[in-house]
Amino acid sequence: NAGVTQTPKFQVLKTGQSMTLQCAQDMNHEYMSWYRQDPGMGLRLIHYSVGAGITDQGEVPNGYNVSRSTTEDFPLRLLSAAPSQTSVYFCASRSGGWETQYFGPGTRLLVL
Amino acid sequence: EDQVTQSPEALRLQEGESSSLNCSYTVSGLRGLFWYRQDPGKGPEFLFTLYSAGEEKEKERLKATLTKKESFLHITAPKPEDSATYLCAVRVSGGGADGLTFGKGTHLIIQP
Numbered sequence: 001n002a003g004v005t006q007t008p009k010f011q012v013l014k015t016g017q018s019m020t021l022q023c024a025q026d027m028n029h030e031y032m033s034w035y036r037q038d039p040g041m042g043l044r045l046i047h048y049s050v051g052a053g054i055t056d057q058g059e060v061p062n063g064y065n066v067s068r069s070t071t072e073d074f075p076l077r078l079l080s081a082a083p084s085q086t087s088v089y090f091c092a093s094r095s096g097g098w099e100t101q102y103f104g105p106g107t108r109l110l111v112l
Numbered sequence: 113e114d115q116v117t118q119s120p121e122a123l124r125l126q127e128g129e130s131s132s133l134n135c136s137y138t139v140s141g142l143r144g145l146f147w148y149r150q151d152p153g154k155g156p157e158f159l160f161t162l163y164s165a166g167e168e169k170e171k172e173r174l175k176a177t178l179t180k181k182e183s184f185l186h187i188t189a190p191k192p193e194d195s196a197t198y199l200c201a202v203r204v205s206g207g208g209a210d211g212l213t214f215g216k217g218t219h220l221i222i223q224p
Contacts, residue, residue, distance in 0.1 A: 103155030
């Protein structure tokens with residue numbers, strides 16, 4: 001079991017560029033979510049999915065899109081990167097219980 | 113608005129010096145309080161879930177307790193490998209996004 005994997009580990013973008021942060025899990029978890037972590041702030045929920053084909057917005061969804069075509073994958077798309085999106089992004093997955101939530105290693109994104 | 117406040121922001125202890133980390137919360141309908149450990153450059157790792165006031169859980173040198181307004185993470189005779197950032201999070205009722213609300217964390221350093 002690889003658990004939750006995220007790619008890339010680090011990325012530098014210019015303002016206005018687009019990119020996709022990849023997240024995959026091999027635990028057959030229904031629930032997946034994306035958080036961002038900024039200095040001096042707690043993790044904040046961006047988008048989440050309760051199963052393949054079902055996604056919804058979290059606390060800070062603006063500027064991000066998601067889709068869930070398979071159980072395993074939950075990519076996060078930045079349509080037009082802005083410096084305010086400089087952050088560390090964590091993907092998480094869980095089965096029914098919150099005790100089973102696992103986080104990926106994170107993607108560090110720098111937008112210039 | 114749901115709020116989670118952790119204190120202190122940072123704590124430096126000598127090896128073997130016991131202490132407690134605090135997580136106070138103001139939420140409408142607590143459905144669970146969670147403690148995570150986060151090592152530098154890694155994703156959060158689940159430690160405990162507490163659901164009702166008076167509940168306690170232990171794992172090695174860590175013990176988590178819950179009251180109606182706050183939770184404590186007690187660390188007994190810590191070792192250098194306990195150095196990490198400890199995150200508190202809550203799950204609330206009343207609909208809304210399927211996610212956790214996190215505090216900013218307590219950065220714990222255990223000196224040998």
